[in-house]
Amino acid sequence: MASSCMGIGGEGSAPAAPHVLAVDDSSVDRAVITGILRSSKFRVTAVDSAKRALELLGSVCGLTEPQIISRFRNFRFLCCIACAITYSCIGLQGANVSMIITDYWMPDMTGYELLKKVKESSKLREIPVVIMSSENVPTRINRCLEEGAEDFLLKPVRRSDVSRLCSRVLP
């Protein structure tokens, strides 16, 4: 379903500014990272959980057949399909997220778990994932980098951290 919409708003008509998905359960930190990214002229979508991030990334497309069938009766899932189709048609599909920047410590699903899900998905694994944390824990940092994180930023994140990172990671 989504692939038939890819021609509209897909790679051929790529948007001017890279689109960054920011994930943080703190409203203060979401506002700060959004401000930092916007001042560097990125388009930003900020969400408050890893679950919402995966929905936005169109992980619907990454689900296996049994998973899709088992969720079919779930009304919310139908809304996700509707959203995914809409998003892909207006170019907000997973393919159009250039980078994910996520907090490490979140309730329900951590940034590390989100990182793993992204890297396990054939559709999403190419998207660079950056982890942010207020705690400097070397084992945690190594674990994230080993799992494929592009970088690990210590909070509070500064504009210089982000612009250095983006010039390296984004086109």
Added chain:
Amino acid sequence: MDYSNLRRQIIFMKKSFFDQGYLDEQFNQLEELQDESSPNFVEEVVALFLKDSPRLLINIEQAIEKYPQDFYRLDSLVHQLKGSASSIGAVRMKNECSVLKAHGNDKNLEGCRRSLQKMKREHATLKQKLESYFQLLRQVGPRNSAVNSRK
């Protein structure tokens, strides 16, 4: 209106926040993100903090005062508060969070209570100071305010 006098007041006020250790460099970082497209960025972020933090303080108190105490939840709540305080440059609050966290880890109930009371006072003072600051800024207006300039 005499903007130069107001601007002087604003500069002195902000300087006092830094000199007295209420705010740190992170606050400057936020001010640098203000521009024409987001002229009230700092005030908006601080408003989010002042909206969230009272709830966290209440929940922290509940975690301490319930029996048996929930030190695990306390740690998580203090971590959240510390994070957002740090993000706006509220260094005194951030430091008091570290103290509270340490007392929680030691399961030192009296220490937690003392620290929480101190935290509430710090929070009230910070709120009053920042609200006065933004009120002054609003009087001057974004175009006339030297501190909002990104030059």
